[in-house]
Amino acid sequence: MEKFTKLSAIAVPLDRANVDTDAIIPKQFLKSIKRSGFGPNLFDEWRYLDHGEPGMDNSNRPLNPDFVLNQPRYQGAQILLAWDNFGCGSSREHAPWALEDYGIRVIIAPSFADIFYNNCFKNGLLPIVLPEEIVDELFKLVEANEGLKLTVDLEQKTITADTGLKINFELDEFRRHCLLEGLDEIGLTLAHADEICQYEEKQKKITPWLFNE
Amino acid sequence: MSAKTLYDKLWDSHEVRKNDDGTSLLYIDRQLIHEVTSPQAFEGLRLANRKPWRVSANLATPDHNVPTTNRAEGIADPISKIQVETLDKNCHDFGITEFRMDDIRQGIVHVIGPEQGATLPGMTLVCGDSHTSTHGAFGTLAFGVGTSEVEHVLATLCLIQKKSKNMLVRVDGQLKPGVTAKDIILAIIGIIGTAGGTGYAIEFAGEAIRSLSMEGRMTISNMAIEAGARAGMIAVDDTTIEYVKGKTYAPKGGQWEMAVQYWKNFHSDEGADFDKEVILDASCIEPQVTWGTSPEMTIAINERIPDPQQESDAVKKEGMKAALKYMGLEAGTPINEMPVDVVFIGSCTNSRIEDMRAAAEIVRGRKVADNVQQALVVPGSGLIKQQAEAEGLDKIFKEAGFEWREPGCSMCLAMNADRLEPGQRCASTSNRNFEGRQGQGGRTHLVSPAMAAAAAVTGHFIDASQLAATSGSDVSGSTV
Numbered sequence A: 001m002e003k004f005t006k007l008s009a010i011a012v013p014l015d016r017a018n019v020d021t022d023a024i025i026p027k028q029f030l031k032s033i034k035r036s037g038f039g040p041n042l043f044d045e046w047r048y049l050d051h052g053e054p055g056m057d058n059s060n061r062p063l064n065p066d067f068v069l070n071q072p073r074y075q076g077a078q079i080l081l082a083w084d085n086f087g088c089g090s091s092r093e094h095a096p097w098a099l100e101d102y103g104i105r106v107i108i109a110p111s112f113a114d115i116f117y118n119n120c121f122k123n124g125l126l127p128i129v130l131p132e133e134i135v136d137e138l139f140k141l142v143e144a145n146e147g148l149k150l151t152v153d154l155e156q157k158t159i160t161a162d163t164g165l166k167i168n169f170e171l172d173e174f175r176r177h178c179l180l181e182g183l184d185e186i187g188l189t190l191a192h193a194d195e196i197c198q199y200e201e202k203q204k205k206i207t208p209w210l211f212n213e
Numbered sequence B: 001m002s003a004k005t006l007y008d009k010l011w012d013s014h015e016v017r018k019n020d021d022g023t024s025l026l027y028i029d030r031q032l033i034h035e036v037t038s039p040q041a042f043e044g045l046r047l048a049n050r051k052p053w054r055v056s057a058n059l060a061t062p063d064h065n066v067p068t069t070n071r072a073e074g075i076a077d078p079i080s081k082i083q084v085e086t087l088d089k090n091c092h093d094f095g096i097t098e099f100r101m102d103d104i105r106q107g108i109v110h111v112i113g114p115e116q117g118a119t120l121p122g123m124t125l126v127c128g129d130s131h132t133s134t135h136g137a138f139g140t141l142a143f144g145v146g147t148s149e150v151e152h153v154l155a156t157l158c159l160i161q162k163k164s165k166n167m168l169v170r171v172d173g174q175l176k177p178g179v180t181a182k183d184i185i186l187a188i189i190g191i192i193g194t195a196g197g198t199g200y201a202i203e204f205a206g207e208a209i210r211s212l213s214m215e216g217r218m219t220i221s222n223m224a225i226e227a228g229a230r231a232g233m234i235a236v237d238d239t240t241i242e243y244v245k246g247k248t249y250a251p252k253g254g255q256w257e258m259a260v261q262y263w264k265n266f267h268s269d270e271g272a273d274f275d276k277e278v279i280l281d282a283s284c285i286e287p288q289v290t291w292g293t294s295p296e297m298t299i300a301i302n303e304r305i306p307d308p309q310q311e312s313d314a315v316k317k318e319g320m321k322a323a324l325k326y327m328g329l330e331a332g333t334p335i336n337e338m339p340v341d342v343v344f345i346g347s348c349t350n351s352r353i354e355d356m357r358a359a360a361e362i363v364r365g366r367k368v369a370d371n372v373q374q375a376l377v378v379p380g381s382g383l384i385k386q387q388a389e390a391e392g393l394d395k396i397f398k399e400a401g402f403e404w405r406e407p408g409c410s411m412c413l414a415m416n417a418d419r420l421e422p423g424q425r426c427a428s429t430s431n432r433n434f435e436g437r438q439g440q441g442g443r444t445h446l447v448s449p450a451m452a453a454a455a456a457v458t459g460h461f462i463d464a465s466q467l468a469a470t471s472g473s474d475v476s477g478s479t480v
C-alpha cells in the first residue's frame, strides 16, 4: 500500500450528503477483474452527459459542465470535501479504488459509512471526520479562494492553508501507523499465526462442527 | 460476571487477541464469496504467494452477473462472463467449494449460505458484500467487507476490527394482518435514518421479531446495513434451531446436540446494557412504500408524498427536493394512486420460498395489469425455484403474466441484462432505491413481496391486504 505522510493539494467541494457507492462508481464498472483503471469512471453518472459503459473511450464523452469535478478550477484536486454519510451503500472497494485512481488521497466529511471508511485505509486513502461547522468552513474557504491548496499532515494530524487556517483532526493510532508506514495488514496478522492456531485448537473442542472438512 | 449482549458474546468468543490500540484480531468462521468482489483478492494472494488459511471455511457462488434467462446459453456480456469464469478458475485453483452457474444449489450468496447450513448460529461470517448482515438473523455476527479484507480473511481467517457499540431495536406487540417483515424494517429505517445505525451493531428483538419465521428475520437483518449498521442480529431460539436442522453443512449426530446446547447461549442476558435503544409498537406499523432515493424515505401506503417545504433541516430539504425530481413525483400525491411500470420480486431481501408464497397468494387467479410493462419473479436460489415449482407457484405467476426466471441478483442492481429503462417506475422487493440502482434513470419503490404482487395486478400501489380480503378466484390449497 502507498504511504501517506503529507499532501498539499487543491480540494474539490462536492456539495452533497449521502453520496453512495453506486454514485462513486456505477455498477457496470464493477465487472472488471482488475484493481486499477476506475478513475475515468469516478462519479460517472454525474460527470458525463451520456451513459457510460466499460470499454468506452472516456476522453470522447460529453462532460457535464455543471458537475464540480469538471470545473477548470478544480482540476488536479486530490482532496474531496463532502457532507454526511459519504460512501454509504455497498461494500465495493471499487469506490476507494476509483477515487484513488482519479488522484484523490484525502476525503473530508462530517461522517462516513462504516465499510467505505474502512476500505479507504486499505488503499492509502485518508478519510477525515470533522464536525459539520468545520466542514462548512472548509467548503466556504475553498469556494472563495480559487487555486487554494490545503495541506494535510498525517504526522501532525493537521489541515493547514496559507490563509492561516489550522485544523486538528483525530484518527485512531493503528490506522495512522499503517498509513504512515504503508503497512501490509495481512503480514501484520500473520505475525500472530501462533495465536491464531492456539485459538483454533481451543475452539475445536468447543465448536468442533465448525472445523469439519 | 456482568450481563452481556448477544453482540458481546459473539465478539468475545471470537477474539484471538486484543491489540494495544483498542482493536482486536477477530476470528472469522466462514467466508462467502461471489464474483464481483473477489477477483482482486485472489490476485493479491497469488502476488504475495499466499495460500488460504483453511480452504473449507470458504464457500463461493456467482450471483450478481448471472443471466436469469437461458442459462444453458451462458453469459452474453463478455465482461460479465470473464468475471464469472475468473471466479470458477480461482475456486478451482485454490480448492474452494463453488456452486457454479449450472448447479441447482447456485443462488444469491445470502440466500444459499443459510439454505445450505453454511450459516450457523454463534459464528462469525463475512462476505465481500454489504448485505452480509442478512446472516445475523441466525444469532451470527455477520458483516460485509471490502476486497482487501476478503483477501485478509482468505489468508488468515482473521480481521483486525474495532468493536462497534451496542444498539437495541425492539419491536413490541403484534403486527396487523398484511404487515410483513419488510414493512417492519422499512419503518425502522424511516425512524432511525440511513445513518442511524452507523457505528453500531444492531440487535433486533421483541415479540414481533420473535414471531417471525427465519425468512422474515433474514429480511430484517438484511437491511440493517441500510440503517448504517454493518451488522444486524437476532437471538437464537427454537425457530432458528428448527430451521438449521438437517441442512447440508449443519452439524450431525453427537455434534448436533452439542451445538444446540452451545447455540442456546446466543441471546442478550437479562439486564445487558445497550448504548442506544429504539422501541417500536408493532401494531402501529403499516405496509410501507419508499417514495425517494434513500431507504429512509418511506411512508405508509395510505399516506401522501411528503413536502420538502415542511422539512426544517436544510440538507434534508435539498435531499428531498432532489429525490422528488429524480422520482418524478409531486409532494402531496397519495402514494396508493401511483401507477407502476415494472414489478420486481426477488433479491437477497425477498426471494425466499416464503416470499414467493406471499406474492403468489396475492397473484393467484389475477392478471398483471395492462399498464405494467414487465413483471419479474426471480427466486433466490435454484433450490427455491425447484421448491416453488413443486408447489405450483410458477404456474400462478406465469398464468398471471409474470416472467419466471433463473436465480440471481437480477434487477436488484442490474448488473446483468435485467434493468429498468430511464423513467420507468418499479415496485421492487429489493433493498436499495438509490439513483440508478436498477438501471440508469430507473425509479425504485421498495415494498414487500405482497405489496409488489398487489401493484402488479392492480397496476398501482395498493394495500395488499385489501386484495387478500377479496381474493381473485377460488383460494384453494394451503400456503403455510
Ligand code: SF4
Binding pocket: B063, B064, B108, B109, B110, B129, B131, B347, B348, B349, B408, B409, B412, B413, B430, B431
Ligand atoms: S440481491 Fe441485490 S443486494 Fe442482494 S447481494 Fe445481490 S445485488 Fe446485493
